[in-house]
Amino acid sequence: MTFRQQHLLGIEPLHPTEITTLLDLADSYADHNRSGKAHRDVLAGLTQINMFFENSTRTQASFELAGKRLGADVMNMGMQASSIKKGETLIDTALTLNAMRPDLLVVRHPHSGAVDLLAQKVNCAVLNAGDGRHEHPTQALLDALTIRRAKGRLHRLSIAICGDIAHSRVARSNIMLLGKMENRIRLIGPPTLMPSGIADFGVEVFESMEEGLKDVDVVMMLRLQKERMDGGFIPSEREYFHRYGLDAAKLAHAKPDAIVMHPGPMNRGVEIDGNIADDINRSVIQEQVEMGVAVRMAAMDLLAQNQRAARGPKEVMA
Ligand code: NCD
Numbered sequence: 001m002t003f004r005q006q007h008l009l010g011i012e013p014l015h016p017t018e019i020t021t022l023l024d025l026a027d028s029y030a031d032h033n034r035s036g037k038a039h040r041d042v043l044a045g046l047t048q049i050n051m052f053f054e055n056s057t058r059t060q061a062s063f064e065l066a067g068k069r070l071g072a073d074v075m076n077m078g079m080q081a082s083s084i085k086k087g088e089t090l091i092d093t094a095l096t097l098n099a100m101r102p103d104l105l106v107v108r109h110p111h112s113g114a115v116d117l118l119a120q121k122v123n124c125a126v127l128n129a130g131d132g133r134h135e136h137p138t139q140a141l142l143d144a145l146t147i148r149r150a151k152g153r154l155h156r157l158s159i160a161i162c163g164d165i166a167h168s169r170v171a172r173s174n175i176m177l178l179g180k181m182e183n184r185i186r187l188i189g190p191p192t193l194m195p196s197g198i199a200d201f202g203v204e205v206f207e208s209m210e211e212g213l214k215d216v217d218v219v220m221m222l223r224l225q226k227e228r229m230d231g232g233f234i235p236s237e238r239e240y241f242h243r244y245g246l247d248a249a250k251l252a253h254a255k256p257d258a259i260v261m262h263p264g265p266m267n268r269g270v271e272i273d274g275n276i277a278d279d280i281n282r283s284v285i286q287e288q289v290e291m292g293v294a295v296r297m298a299a300m301d302l303l304a305q306n307q308r309a310a311r312g313p314k315e316v317m318a
Contacts, residue, residue, distance in 0.1 A: 003302045006310070007119045007126045010135035011176040019177060023145050023154070026298035030145070030291060033069070042301050043072035046103040051093075052129065053079045053109045058264055058289060059129050059139070063106045066296035072104065090114060091121055098122040103307065104300055107131075112169075125303040127296075133169050133228065139263055140173035142295040144181070146288045147218055150259050155182045159218040160254070162188040162209065163244060163271050164233075166195045167225035170263045174220065175201055188212035189244060192233045209244055213253040220261045221246050221272050237270050247273040251282070259284045 002021045005013065032040075048067040052060050060076065067074040077097075088096075090109075097105065098121065105126045107115045112132030119126040130136040148154040159178055165171045165187050178185055185203040187194065198205055206212030213219060224240065234240045246260065260276055260283045268274040277283055 003306070005303070006306060007128075008137050008299050008303060009116050009119055009126065009128045011137050011140050011173045011180070012135070014137075014177075014180070016180050019141070019144070019180065022141060022295070022298050022302060023148060025301065026141070026145050026291065026294040027149070029297040029301075030149075030294035033290075033294060033297075039069050039071060041071040043067060043070035043104075043304055046072045046304060047101070048072040048074045048104040048106065048300065049097060049100075049102040050074065050076045050106045050129075051079055051097070051108070052076075053107075053114075054130070056108055056129070058292065059108065062289070062292040063127075063129060063138075063296050066293050066300060067104070069293070070297055070301060072300070075102075090118060094118045094121045098124070103304065125300075125307055127299060127303070130169055133167055133172070135173045136169040137173050138292070138295055138299060139170050140177040141299070142288055142292040143170075143174055143220070143261060143263070144177055145291045145295055146261065146284050147259070149287070149291070150284055151217060154178075156184075157217040158184045158186070158215060159220065160186045160188055160212055160216045161220045161222065162212070162246065163222035164193045164224050165189055165198075165222065166193045166233075167228040168222050171222060175203060179203075186212050186216065190234065209246075209250045210253050213250060213258075216254045216258055218259055218261065219246060219251065219254055221266075222263070223265060223267055224270055237267075241270055241273075245269070245271055245273060246276055248276065251276060258282070261285065261288060263288065 002017045050060055050063055064074050102124050105124050106129050107118055108129040109115055109131050112134035115128040115131040128135055128137055144154055161171050175185055179202055187203050188206045188209055262285050266272055266277060277285060
């Protein structure tokens, strides 16, 4: 067994062999999900709590479905309506939930580092479903699985990540994962949307889509994360689409078989032309959603296995 983590807090602590182990298992779950066979019971008897302190459609639904497919008891905490609104601290909420003895805690939080902090206070496995601008590990893993299935490999590919890099946890996790697997990463976007210290990431940076997309295998578009912007980062959405929105003319600079990705939710006509997003010959956006369920099944399966091993047979019996 080459997956040694107790939690899935980010891509940063993962060894490449751990990434491969998780993707291999997710790959078999993806095939299993397509076969329409009966659900498995690898998480039977376990309780999964989803705590989303930030709105989410696909990630929360995907974690919920993944848990249910594996037989877990899944509970969604509506954190918007919870005691947080009444002034309870994150730590108090964590301790309260911990006392209910969940096995898996899936957390999304608007502040970078909040999920790591929470993981230190509970004794179940914690999965980060996105914390501020920091990490979104299951998104990077599902992107990796989508790329591996489309391209037949996950190394020595040329991958462009485009748009609002500065505010994106998806970009951070992807840069780390794709870098660990020895791919060439290009970041394309206006300087105002590039994080500071980008030179340390081992990536190439471009201001022009036409130059940056030249001969790439994968084009990953990002949403303009307006909710994280506290000023004018772009002149106007129209101007942004003109310079950075992915349309057929810009995509023509990539390899003829380059795939187009987007983590969703998409702003059609802002960062991507709707026709490109819907082009089944180029866009793998729906596959990304499909692989999301498989990757989350694999992540929870592996963490539950490690939890069982750590608790030992005695506690399992009790
Ligand atoms: C991303 C997120 O929440 O970070 N979405 C997602 O998880 N599918 C990206 C985004 O919000 O733009």
